[in-house]
Amino acid sequence: MVAISRRIHTTPELGFEEEHACAWLSEFLGDAGFKVRQGICDLPTAFSAQAGSGPLHVAICAEYDSLPVFGHACGHNIIAATSVGAALAAACVADDVGITVEVIGTPAEEVQNASGKVLLLERGAFSTAHLAMMAHPGPVDVIAPKIIAASMFDVRYIGKEAHASAFPELGINAADALTIAQVAIGLLRQHIRPNDRIHGIVTKGGDAPNIVPADTAARFMIRSETLEELGHLRPRVYRCFEAGAAATGAQLTIKGGDKPYAHMIHDASLASFYRQNAESLGRHFRDDHFERAAISTDMGNVSLALPAIHPMISIDSLPAVNHQPEFTAHCASEAADKALIDGAVALALTAIDAAQDGVTRERLLRRPGRVPVYSQADQNI
């Protein structure tokens, strides 16, 4: 497992390009006796690896994509190894406790729109699973991290080139359009909800300072507490981009954002099993350590379809946090190796607990593929 983690760490691959990681994980699980299918649901870097034949179908999600430039700055190498380890352990007792164990290799978590789990869900990869789980590395252990809805989209303005000094009155400035949009977004921030987020980058700002920029582009993300609230925020942000077009005369197009990430519903009993199991391995949860922290993942979409958990597991990286180059270094450390073994054991024990706790087992078996509805009290794990 440690070797797999380190190998993926040194060979970072972007979303939907994870050919090596997908092949290594499939081969490893195949050698361990799992029935492996690569390229499921028309996604070449997705896979399924199955063992056991019990009625309770446990899906363990493996992520393995990296970030651009900074490699595995989100530790998906650790997720991949953790999930493989959890599946190996659970498979040893699968028939004794009446479970089928499946690792679902879910590519491209970092792409933030139409990602691996979103497409796999749409195409039926989770249709027979009764529960889904994974553990994600972070700076501290958190049982049910705040996971909010998110949407990523691309913005483009087309204006008109002109000599910036000799004939500026003939130009239509597409960079000004982006500036106006960003000023409008900055002002909008006073009037959004506490869990709303708007952030982005300019991906093309112009070609030369003496040419009026006529083709500019940006990539932005919006986030909200729930998918419904995201639906309220979206038109307000889009209007800021329209303001840039209206003020300059540049033409605006917005692409993407059509398959957003959902907020997450953490399954209360699965989370409490995981917590007990992780604590028995000596882990300490620091659930309130980051007051404002809110992340987004396509595991949220999975959690709306079937009971799921997504705890954060500490790799002892502070002050480094996810998406920093310093975190990349921590994802191949002794603490990272310990985390992936603890995570694997805790997830495997959680699957066994779910299978052996009568009430939980019955509930999971009764409600395959349905949206779970839990009270607020259930969410206070």
Ligand SMILES: [Zn+2]
């Ligand atoms: Zn990430």
Ligand SMILES: [Zn+2]
């Ligand atoms: Zn991540």
